[in-house]
Amino acid sequence: MSAEDTHGSAGVAARVERRWATIAVIIIVVMALLAAFAGIHRATMPQPRVETTDPSRIHLSGEFVEANLGSVLEANGVTVRAIGQQYSFTPACILVPVDTPITLRATSADVVHGILIQGTNVNTMLVPGYISEQLMRFARIGDYLMPCQEFCSFGHEGMWGKVRVIDKADFAARAKDGGRLSCVGQ
Amino acid sequence: MLANRKLILAHFWLAFAVFGVALTLGAWQMFIRSPIGTWLSNPELYYRSLTAHGTVMGYVFPTLVAMGFGYAISESALEQRLVGVRWAWAGFWLIVAGSVMAVIPVALGRASVLYTFYPPLIGSPFYYIGVVLVVVGSWIWVALMSINLRVWRKAHPGAPVPLAMFANVAGSYLWAWTAVGAALELLLQIIPVAVGLKATIDAGLARVFFSWTLHAIVYFWLMPTYIAYYTIVPRAIGGRVYSDTMARISFILFLVVAMPIGMHHTFADPQVGAGFKFIHSAFTALVALPTLLTVFTICASVEIAARLRGGRGMFGWIGALPWDNPMMLALAFSFVMLGFGGAGGLINMSYQLDTSIHNTQWITGHFHLIFGGAIVIMYFAIAYDLWPHLTGRELIDVRMIRIQLWLWFAGMIVTTFPWHWVGILGMPRRMAYFDFADSAIAPQALSVTFSAIGGFILLISGLLFLLILARGMRSPATEAGPYRFSLAVHQPVTVPLALNTHALWVTLMIALTVTNYGYPILTLALSQGTSVPAVYVGAQ
Numbered sequence: 001m002s003a004e005d006t007h008g009s010a011g012v013a014a015r016v017e018r019r020w021a022t023i024a025v026i027i028i029v030v031m032a033l034l035a036a037f038a039g040i041h042r043a044t045m046p047q048p049r050v051e052t053t054d055p056s057r058i059h060l061s062g063e064f065v066e067a068n069l070g071s072v073l074e075a076n077g078v079t080v081r082a083i084g085q086q087y088s089f090t091p092a093c094i095l096v097p098v099d100t101p102i103t104l105r106a107t108s109a110d111v112v113h114g115i116l117i118q119g120t121n122v123n124t125m126l127v128p129g130y131i132s133e134q135l136m137r138f139a140r141i142g143d144y145l146m147p148c149q150e151f152c153s154f155g156h157e158g159m160w161g162k163v164r165v166i167d168k169a170d171f172a173a174r175a176k177d178g179g180r181l182s183c184v185g186q
Numbered sequence: 187m188l189a190n191r192k193l194i195l196a197h198f199w200l201a202f203a204v205f206g207v208a209l210t211l212g213a214w215q216m217f218i219r220s221p222i223g224t225w226l227s228n229p230e231l232y233y234r235s236l237t238a239h240g241t242v243m244g245y246v247f248p249t250l251v252a253m254g255f256g257y258a259i260s261e262s263a264l265e266q267r268l269v270g271v272r273w274a275w276a277g278f279w280l281i282v283a284g285s286v287m288a289v290i291p292v293a294l295g296r297a298s299v300l301y302t303f304y305p306p307l308i309g310s311p312f313y314y315i316g317v318v319l320v321v322v323g324s325w326i327w328v329a330l331m332s333i334n335l336r337v338w339r340k341a342h343p344g345a346p347v348p349l350a351m352f353a354n355v356a357g358s359y360l361w362a363w364t365a366v367g368a369a370l371e372l373l374l375q376i377i378p379v380a381v382g383l384k385a386t387i388d389a390g391l392a393r394v395f396f397s398w399t400l401h402a403i404v405y406f407w408l409m410p411t412y413i414a415y416y417t418i419v420p421r422a423i424g425g426r427v428y429s430d431t432m433a434r435i436s437f438i439l440f441l442v443v444a445m446p447i448g449m450h451h452t453f454a455d456p457q458v459g460a461g462f463k464f465i466h467s468a469f470t471a472l473v474a475l476p477t478l479l480t481v482f483t484i485c486a487s488v489e490i491a492a493r494l495r496g497g498r499g500m501f502g503w504i505g506a507l508p509w510d511n512p513m514m515l516a517l518a519f520s521f522v523m524l525g526f527g528g529a530g531g532l533i534n535m536s537y538q539l540d541t542s543i544h545n546t547q548w549i550t551g552h553f554h555l556i557f558g559g560a561i562v563i564m565y566f567a568i569a570y571d572l573w574p575h576l577t578g579r580e581l582i583d584v585r586m587i588r589i590q591l592w593l594w595f596a597g598m599i600v601t602t603f604p605w606h607w608v609g610i611l612g613m614p615r616r617m618a619y620f621d622f623a624d625s626a627i628a629p630q631a632l633s634v635t636f637s638a639i640g641g642f643i644l645l646i647s648g649l650l651f652l653l654i655l656a657r658g659m660r661s662p663a664t665e666a667g668p669y670r671f672s673l674a675v676h677q678p679v680t681v682p683l684a685l686n687t688h689a690l691w692v693t694l695m696i697a698l699t700v701t702n703y704g705y706p707i708l709t710l711a712l713s714q715g716t717s718v719p720a721v722y723v724g725a726q
Contacts, residue, residue: 024478032468035537046453048460054715118612129716130456149545149614154230157617
C-alpha cells in the first residue's frame with residue numbers, strides 16, 4: 001500500500017475515525033451519567049456541604065472544645081468529633097459501635113491534615129477553618145489504623161490514630177450517661 | 187536546519203542534569219522508607235529530599251524540556267530562525283537563577299513544604315521567589331512561541347501552520363494560563379506571609395488556587411510527548427500520520443478541557459461543595475476524549491507504517507513493525523504505561539471511587555506511571571531523535587539505547603504496580619518511614635521492597651540515558667540534515683481558520699476557567715474567620 005492508494009480511501013478513513021470518536025464520546029457520557037446516578041440515587045458522593053469554623057477559636061468555644069471531643073450517642077446514631085493537630089488526633093483512639101450509622105465531624109487546629117481509616121472508604125481532608133463530615137459504618141469489630149494522609153510537616157510519619165470498633169450493647173452501656181467516649185478506660 | 191543549537195542543547199542538558207539529581211534523590215527516598223533501609227534518625231532529611239525531588243521533577247525538568255523542544259520545533263517546523271534569541275537566553279538564565287535560589291533553602295531545611303507548598307506551612311521566601319522566577323522564565327518562552335508563529339504567519343498568509351508548531355503553541359498557552367493559579371496562591375497568599383507582611387492564611391482558598399495549576403500542569407508535561415506521538419514517531423518508523431485534522435482537534439481539546447477540572451484533587455476537601463466537585467469530575471471525564479482520539483490515530487498511523495513494510499492480516503502487521511527502532515520501542519512502552527495510568531486516572535477522578543484511594547500510595551503510583559513512565563520515556567525518545575541534529579554527531583550505540591528504554595519501562599512497572607497495591611491497602615503518602623513491625627502494616631512490607639528495587643532499576647536507566655547523551659557529544663561527526671516532522675496521509679492544503687489559530691480556544695479556556703473556578707474562589711475569598719496563623723518550617 002502506498003500513500004497514493006490511500007488517497008481514494010479518504011472517505012473510509014474519515015468514517016472509521018468518526019465512528020471511534022462517537023464510541024469515545026459515548027463512553028465518557030455513560031461514565032458521567034453513572035456517577036450522577038450513583039450520587040443522586042444512592043447518595044454516594046464526596047462531602048457536599050461547606051461548613052466553616054474559626055480555627056483561632058476552636059479551643060475556646062463551640063463544637064470542637066476539648067470536652068466535646070469523642071463519640072456520643074445521639075437520636076440519629078453516633079456522632080464522633082475529632083481534631084487533628086501536629087502530630088496527633090484527639091481523641092487518639094476513636095471508640096465506635098459496630099453496625100451503626102456514624103457521623104464523623106472533624107477539623108484541624110493548625111495545618112492541613114487528613115484522616116484515612118485503613119480497610120474502609122473513610123478518607124477526608126482536615127483543613128483548618130472548615131469542618132469535614134463523613135458518614136461511616138463499620139461491619140467488623142476490631143482495631144483499625146487511622147493515619148494522617150496529608151503532609152503536615154516533619155512529624156507527619158508519626159501521626160497515626162486508631163479506631164476501635166466494639167460491640168453495640170457494650171457501647172450503649174458506656175454511652176448511657178451521655179459522656180464523650182474514647183478508648184481511654186476501655 | 188537548527189540555527190540555535192547551543193540554546194536548545196543548554197535547555198536539554200540542564201533539564202537532564204537536574205533530572206539525574208532528582209532521580210537519585212527519588213531512589214534514595216524509596217530505599218530509606220522501605221524495609222531494606224533503616225529508619226531515618228532525622229525524618230526531616232526525607233522531606234528536604236522530597237521537596238527537592240518534587241520541585242525539580244514538577245517545575246524545572248519538564249519546563250526545560252518543553253522549552254528546548256519548543257525552540258527546536260519553532261526553528262525546524264517553521265523553517266525560520268528563532269526570533270528573540272536574546273530573550274530566550276534571558277528566560278534560560280532566569281530559570282537557572284530561580285532554581286539555585288529555590289534549592290539553597292530546601293537543602294538547608296528551610297523550605298521543606300513539598301512542591302505543592304501546603305500553606306499554612308510556610309518556608310523561606312527565597313524558595314517561593316525561586317519558583318516564581320522559574321515560571322517567569324518559562325513565560326518568556328510562551329511569548330516567544332507566540333511571536334515566532336506570528337512572524338511566520340505574516341510571511342505565509344493563510345497557509346496551514348505545521349502541526350508540530352500548532353501543538354507547541356497550544357501547549358505554551360495552556361502552561362501560561364495554568365500557572366496563574368499557583369502564581370495567585372504564591373503572590374496573594376504565601377509570599378506576603380513568608381516575608382512577614384501578613385500572619386494568617388486561608389488554607390482552603392490556597393488549595394483551590396493550587397488545584398487550578400495542579401491538574402493542567404500534567405497536560406503541559408504531556409504536550410511534548412503527544413507532539414512526539416503525532417509528529418516524530420510516524421516519520422521515525424516510516425509511516426504517515428493518519429489524520430492531521432484529528433491531531434489538531436486533540437490538541438485543541440487539551441487546551442480547552444485540561445484547565446477547568448482541577449477540583450477533582452479536592453473531592454475529599456471540606457471547602458468545596460458537591461456541585462462544583464461534580465462539574466469538575468464530569469469535565470475530567472471529558473479530558474479522556476483527546477487521549478482516546480490520540481490512541482486511535484497513533485495506532486492507525488503505526489499500522490500504516492507496518493503495512494508499508496509489508497505487514498499483512500488483522501493483527502499480523504504488528505510483527506512487521508520496526509521493533510529494533512528505539513522510537514518504536516519508546517512509543518509501545520509509553521502506550522502501555524499510558525493505558526494503565528489512564529485507567530487508574532479514571533478511578534481517581536471518579537466522584538465515588540476517589541475516596542478509597544485519595545492521598546494513598548496509589549496516587550503516587552499513578553502519577554509516577556503517567557508522568558515518569560508514559561511522558562518521560564518519550565522525553566528520552568525526543569532527546570535521542572534530536573541529538574544528532576543538535577550535536578552534529580551520531581548516536582552510534584542503538585543497542586544501549588534499547589537497553590536503557592527497556593530498563594526504564596521495567597523499572598517503572600516494578601516501582602508503580604506494588605505502589606498502587608499498597609495504596610489500596612490504605613498506605614498513606616509522604617511518610618518518611620513506616621513501622622513495618624506493626625502487624626497491620628507488615629503485609630505491605632514486601633510490596634514496598636519491590637517498589638524500592640524498581641526505584642534502583644530506574645536510577646540505573648536514568649544514568650545510562652545521561653551516559654548515552656554524553657558519549658554522543660564525542661562520537662564521529664555526521665551531517666544529520668534538516669530536522670523533519672511526520673507527514674500526514676493527506677497533507678493539509680487548507681485548514682479551517684478554527685483549526686489553524688488558537689484565539690477561539692484560548693477564549694474558551696479562559697471562559698471555562700471563570701465559570702468553573704470563579705464562584706468557588708470568590709466565596710472562599712470573601713468568607714470570614716477561616717484563616718489560620720502560619721506555621722513556619724525550619725524556624726529554630
